[in-house]
Amino acid sequence: xxxxxxxxxxxxxxAALPLPDRAFAYGDGVFETFLLRNGRLVLRDLHLERxxxxxxxxxxxxxxxxxxxxxxxxxxSLDTTIEGYAALRLTVxxxxxxxxxxxxxxxxxxxxxSVSDLQHDPLAFAAPAALGETAVRWxxxxxxxxxxxxxxxxxxxxxxxxxxxxxxxxxMLDQSGAPLSVAAGxxxxxxxxxxxxxxxxxxxIAGTRRRLLLDHLAAACGLQAAEVRLQLHQLxxxxxxxxxxALIGLRAVGTFRDRSWSDHSATRLLHTxxxxxxxx
Amino acid sequence: xxxxxxxxxxxxxxAALPLPDRAFAYGDGVFETFLLRNGRLVLRDLHLERxxxxxxxxxxxxxxxxxxxxxxxxxxSLDTTIEGYAALRLTVxxxxxxxxxxxxxxxxxxxxxSVSDLQHDPLAFAAPAALGETAVRWxxxxxxxxxxxxxxxxxxxxxxxxxxxxxxxxxMLDQSGAPLSVAAGxxxxxxxxxxxxxxxxxxxIAGTRRRLLLDHLAAACGLQAAEVRLQLHQLxxxxxxxxxxALIGLRAVGTFRDRSWSDHSATRLLHTxxxxxxxx
Numbered sequence: 001x002x003x004x005x006x007x008x009x010x011x012x013x014x015a016a017l018p019l020p021d022r023a024f025a026y027g028d029g030v031f032e033t034f035l036l037r038n039g040r041l042v043l044r045d046l047h048l049e050r051x052x053x054x055x056x057x058x059x060x061x062x063x064x065x066x067x068x069x070x071x072x073x074x075x076x077s078l079d080t081t082i083e084g085y086a087a088l089r090l091t092v093x094x095x096x097x098x099x100x101x102x103x104x105x106x107x108x109x110x111x112x113x114s115v116s117d118l119q120h121d122p123l124a125f126a127a128p129a130a131l132g133e134t135a136v137r138w139x140x141x142x143x144x145x146x147x148x149x150x151x152x153x154x155x156x157x158x159x160x161x162x163x164x165x166x167x168x169x170x171x172m173l174d175q176s177g178a179p180l181s182v183a184a185g186x187x188x189x190x191x192x193x194x195x196x197x198x199x200x201x202x203x204x205i206a207g208t209r210r211r212l213l214l215d216h217l218a219a220a221c222g223l224q225a226a227e228v229r230l231q232l233h234q235l236x237x238x239x240x241x242x243x244x245x246a247l248i249g250l251r252a253v254g255t256f257r258d259r260s261w262s263d264h265s266a267t268r269l270l271h272t273x274x275x276x277x278x279x280x
Numbered sequence: 281x282x283x284x285x286x287x288x289x290x291x292x293x294x295a296a297l298p299l300p301d302r303a304f305a306y307g308d309g310v311f312e313t314f315l316l317r318n319g320r321l322v323l324r325d326l327h328l329e330r331x332x333x334x335x336x337x338x339x340x341x342x343x344x345x346x347x348x349x350x351x352x353x354x355x356x357s358l359d360t361t362i363e364g365y366a367a368l369r370l371t372v373x374x375x376x377x378x379x380x381x382x383x384x385x386x387x388x389x390x391x392x393x394s395v396s397d398l399q400h401d402p403l404a405f406a407a408p409a410a411l412g413e414t415a416v417r418w419x420x421x422x423x424x425x426x427x428x429x430x431x432x433x434x435x436x437x438x439x440x441x442x443x444x445x446x447x448x449x450x451x452m453l454d455q456s457g458a459p460l461s462v463a464a465g466x467x468x469x470x471x472x473x474x475x476x477x478x479x480x481x482x483x484x485i486a487g488t489r490r491r492l493l494l495d496h497l498a499a500a501c502g503l504q505a506a507e508v509r510l511q512l513h514q515l516x517x518x519x520x521x522x523x524x525x526a527l528i529g530l531r532a533v534g535t536f537r538d539r540s541w542s543d544h545s546a547t548r549l550l551h552t553x554x555x556x557x558x559x560x
Binding site for chain 1: 296298299300301302304305306308313339350366369371374377378381383392396416417419420421430434435436437440442455471521
């Protein structure tokens with residue numbers, strides 16, 4: 001299967017990555033997946049804030065200005081007269097260098113950008129999702145928790161379980177059995193006037209839409225947001241459950257195990273606030 | 281810094297990896313680092329056994345015959361008249377495919393092989409190592425423990441600490457604070473007639489030299505080998521400590537914290553048995 005995604009390596013159109021590359025060898029780098037709207041980045045600053053944190057965690061903070069500059073140059077070259085949505089992936093790898101785990105001292109990072117079509121409308125309120133289960137749990141690794149680095153095997157295997165089960169997404173637990181996220185998004189639940197999401201101290205990715213919900217959208221909808229150690233029984237007892245990421249926005253959960261949810265009013269309210277936020 | 285390592289992609293000489301590639305995107309694949317001796321693979325079968333386990337864990341067992349065939353073809357093309365040692369890295373990635381964590385159904389895996397010079401004699405008994413410390417611990421992830429997959433950020437950051445501290449290696453602990461390995465090798469200690477190594481149920485890589493020590497070399501040297509939950513105080517009280525990997529063989533530890541070891545007689549004995557095993 002081939003994918004025809006326009007790709008740039010260090011700002012130059014190319015889909016041929018020079019080897020060796022430490023992202024290929026060790027997953028040594030970070031990435032961001034942006035929603036592109038009419039050729040422009042959505043919530044650019046939130047993504048770049050997370051990118052900065054990730055690069056610092058990986059001890060390559062100097063790559064940030066290069067990544068930002070390359071990103072902006074590539075985005076400016078896109079055709080903004082084409083209306084609609086696409087996905088843009090920005091990958092920052094530690095670059096080449098000799099064999100071995102130790103990061104080379106004098107190798108420049110490499111910036112890889114690719115753009116893919118989206119098959120859905122990311123601002124539509126999609127049909128409530130069927131949420132399945134997976135035996136694949138998040139590893140416990142406080143050092144890398146929240147970071148969108150390139151070591152993503154856990155989510156790959158969880159997403160494979162979702163495909164096998166024919167569900168839209170799967171609930172991923174942490175090592176203690178507590179809900180942490182879905183395979184490709186952050187998890188939220190509504191309980192009365194509270195909006196709760198798992199705290200990401202041991203694993204998970206700190207999503208940009210999660211950030212926006214916690215910092216702005218919850219309050220705008222009269223909800224009190226909090227990061228907590230969520231338990232499975234709380235999720236099953238929740239008034240509403242949804243998940244979110246950059247490319248799907250907010251998606252209500254309709255079913256999980258023998259539980260089903262038909263009232264999605266708070267999720268709809270948050271979704272409306274989300275769409276309005278992007279229109280500002 | 282450029283590295284001139286001959287590289288083959290799917291058996292064809294090339295150092296240009298076609299993107300998208302899931303090893304690049306998610307670390308979605310496994311690898312092996314072989315010692316090459318006069319152009320021939322050392323302990324090939326032990327490596328392929330581990331590769332098979334890793335591919336099964338990543339739910340791509342069908343890639344094994346392709347990887348093996350490509351490996352053998354490339355190795356047969358090497359010049360065996362050149363005496364000496366080199367490193368050969370075999371990487372099996374899940375290949376290309378569309379955006380998203382879920383593995384594509386019909387994308388063939390990709391086999392990438394590269395050969396690098398070795399700057400040292402891998403069968404020499406090297407000077408005892410200075411072992412340092414790192415705050416980077418292994419994540420707890422039983423599902424992937426032992427597998428030599430491409431998600432190696434923890435070891436990258438630990439190896440960076442070794443470089444920064446000017447030591448030969450660093451001791452990596454698990455999430456509970458128990459010794460698990462060094463950044464690029466398995467850890468062993470000698471206590472009386474016992475040869476102990478950390479059990480790899482929560483993390484770590486099940487090294488080929490570790491396997492050989494446990495299955496053959498310990499008994500050949502009159503030692504009783506066991507995989508255990510090792511504690512730091514046991515390591516500090518050990519008669520001898522060493523670590524091992526494919527490219528350095530066995531290396532004695534000379535110092536750690538304020539502890540130093542000058543007697544390496546059991547390690548030397550095991551090292552001799554190791555060299556003899558490779559000569560069989």
